[in-house]
Amino acid sequence: MYESDYVRSDALFQDIIRHSGNPLLADRASAMLLSQLGLTRHYTEAFELANRLAARLPEVTDTKVRFSLLLNLSQSLGLAGQTDLAVRYARMAMADAAAGEEACFSASSLVQALSSGHRLKPASPELQQAVDVCSAAKVPVYSADLQLTLADLYLREGQPRKALALLDQVASEINANGYTPNKLAALVCRAQALAAIGDDDDARTAALVVIAAGPSGDFGVWLKDIYEVLYHIEKKQGHTAAALDYYEKYATLDKAYLDDVNARAMAYQTVQQHVLAQKLETESLSRQNALLRMRQTLDAKTAETNRLYLALLLMVLISVVLWMFRLKRSQLRFKKLSHQDGLTAIFNRQHFMSEVERSLRLLERRAGTACLVFIDLDHFKHINDTHGHAMGDEVLRQVVMASKQHLRPVDLFGRLGGEEFGILLVDCTRAQGMAIADRIRLAVEATVVECEGVTIAISTSVGLAFTDTYGYDLQRLCCEADAALYRAKRGGRNRVAADVECGIPAEA
Numbered sequence: 001m002y003e004s005d006y007v008r009s010d011a012l013f014q015d016i017i018r019h020s021g022n023p024l025l026a027d028r029a030s031a032m033l034l035s036q037l038g039l040t041r042h043y044t045e046a047f048e049l050a051n052r053l054a055a056r057l058p059e060v061t062d063t064k065v066r067f068s069l070l071l072n073l074s075q076s077l078g079l080a081g082q083t084d085l086a087v088r089y090a091r092m093a094m095a096d097a098a099a100g101e102e103a104c105f106s107a108s109s110l111v112q113a114l115s116s117g118h119r120l121k122p123a124s125p126e127l128q129q130a131v132d133v134c135s136a137a138k139v140p141v142y143s144a145d146l147q148l149t150l151a152d153l154y155l156r157e158g159q160p161r162k163a164l165a166l167l168d169q170v171a172s173e174i175n176a177n178g179y180t181p182n183k184l185a186a187l188v189c190r191a192q193a194l195a196a197i198g199d200d201d202d203a204r205t206a207a208l209v210v211i212a213a214g215p216s217g218d219f220g221v222w223l224k225d226i227y228e229v230l231y232h233i234e235k236k237q238g239h240t241a242a243a244l245d246y247y248e249k250y251a252t253l254d255k256a257y258l259d260d261v262n263a264r265a266m267a268y269q270t271v272q273q274h275v276l277a278q279k280l281e282t283e284s285l286s287r288q289n290a291l292l293r294m295r296q297t298l299d300a301k302t303a304e305t306n307r308l309y310l311a312l313l314l315m316v317l318i319s320v321v322l323w324m325f326r327l328k329r330s331q332l333r334f335k336k337l338s339h340q341d342g343l344t345a346i347f348n349r350q351h352f353m354s355e356v357e358r359s360l361r362l363l364e365r366r367a368g369t370a371c372l373v374f375i376d377l378d379h380f381k382h383i384n385d386t387h388g389h390a391m392g393d394e395v396l397r398q399v400v401m402a403s404k405q406h407l408r409p410v411d412l413f414g415r416l417g418g419e420e421f422g423i424l425l426v427d428c429t430r431a432q433g434m435a436i437a438d439r440i441r442l443a444v445e446a447t448v449v450e451c452e453g454v455t456i457a458i459s460t461s462v463g464l465a466f467t468d469t470y471g472y473d474l475q476r477l478c479c480e481a482d483a484a485l486y487r488a489k490r491g492g493r494n495r496v497a498a499d500v501e502c503g504i505p506a507e508a
């Protein structure tokens with residue numbers, strides 16, 4: 001790079017950065033590459049690299065590498081016209097610098113940053129500090145350069161004689177260090193100062209030496225200043241053709257210089273805009289991600305809430321179904337109880353009658369036969385009176401149980417009141433009805449209910465009425481069954497009596 005073989009140095013820097021596998025070496029190579037990209041006017045790449053290196057700075061712990069990065073960052077940001085940043089990095093480098101050369105380099109870098117931002121005055125403490133540090137560190141090239149900067153400042157402030165005095169003062173030092181750029185810079189400054197005091201011949205001589213040296217690259221800017229000096233001298237002396245010639249050269253170089261300044265500023269802005277766009281894109285992506293995550297969380301919560309609602313709904317539904325089931329069950333129980341006789345658990349009178357009525361309607365429709373049986377216990381009052389009411393109840397229960405044994409599931413059985421019961425024998429002929437009634441009578445008679453060691457004698461009288469005789473009218477059938485029962489009682493009790501029209505024996 002110092003030999004200006006930038007193609008080879010670029011390849012080597014890139015190789016170290018990509019393949020060394022050593023972050024320290026890669027950072028050092030990057031810092032040098034940054035400087036080279038500025039020298040070769042690859043400003044966009046330079047500022048992109050500067051951004052990357054600035055971001056890496058906090059991770060760089062090696063003091064030498066960090067120092068080198070800071071110096072090169074300051075230099076390249078100064079090129080971009082970013083004086084504040086350039087000053088900041090230079091000051092950071094000064095803070096990190098070891099005494100000696102590093103102190104000189106960083107102090108000079110600060111002077112350079114301030115100078116490129118036109119913030120330097122001959123009396124600026126930064127300049128004096130840099131001069132002191134560099135002379136103490138014995139870095140002649142830098143010391144001379146700083147003195148030349150000061151001479152240049154005198155010149156700009158309209159003090160050409162002071163500039164000339166300083167140039168005379170450092171001339172031997174510059175000659176001694178043999179550094180050509182120092183020498184040429186001194187000549188440029190001298191030519192400008194001499195021209196300013198009207199010493200045109202000496203100014204021209206100094207200027208022509210610079211032109212003869214043919215400075216190139218970064219130092220080409222001196223030619224611009226030199227041609228400007230020569231233009232003014234020739235113009236003043238009335239050498240119009242020569243003045244015009246110098247002016248054209250000056251104008252061309254000045255334009256190139258301004259173009260370069262603009263190119264740097266533009267490249268810097270382009271890179272910053274690119275970085276900003278990337279940052280915005282990243283921010284927008286992370287916002288989208290955050291939004292996506294929020295949406296996912298929300299979806300999960302919604303699903304959970306839906307599950308909860310569903311569970312709640314299911315529980316409510318189950319509770320309602322359970323409640324309805326219990327309600328129905330208790331309704332059915334109450335209904336059953338309301339249809340039952342409390343003592344014997346057979347139909348009560350009301351339900352028995354309505355069921356008989358319903359059955360008769362069905363039988364009538366299909367011309368079926370049925371037999372209505374009325375049963376009345378004999379001398380039940382006597383049982384109650386003799387053995388007590390509780391015993392009477394027991395007798396009633398036993399009688400019901402005994403009678404049930406002779407009935408089919410289709411038959412209807414109910415308590416009509418007191419010790420009187422009714423039975424509807426469905427699809428039953430006369431003969432069958434008589435036979436069943438008699439079997440019931442015998443079963444009651446055979447029922448054994450004991451009270452205090454004494455068997456209670458039970459008997460019953462039975463009256464029957466048949467649909468094939470009286471039709472399906474309930475009232476009529478009841479009347480006839482009752483009449484038959486009455487006849488059974490009158491006939492001496494413990495017997496079965498059928499309706500009068502019955503062809504078979506009316507009483508069994």
Ligand SMILES: Nc1nc2c(ncn2[C@@H]2O[C@H](COP(=O)(O)OP(=O)(O)OP(=O)(O)O)[C@@H](O)[C@H]2O)c(=O)[nH]1
Pocket residue numbers: 343376377378379380381382384388389390391392393396417418419489
């Ligand atoms: N233990 C008990 N006795 C009842 C019940 N219902 C009615 N009785 C009694 O049944 C008796 C019926 O008597 P009666 O109508 O005179 O008839 P009976 O004594 O059986 O005489 P006959 O029917 O003519 O043989 C009365 O003493 C009633 O108090 C009941 O639920 N339990």
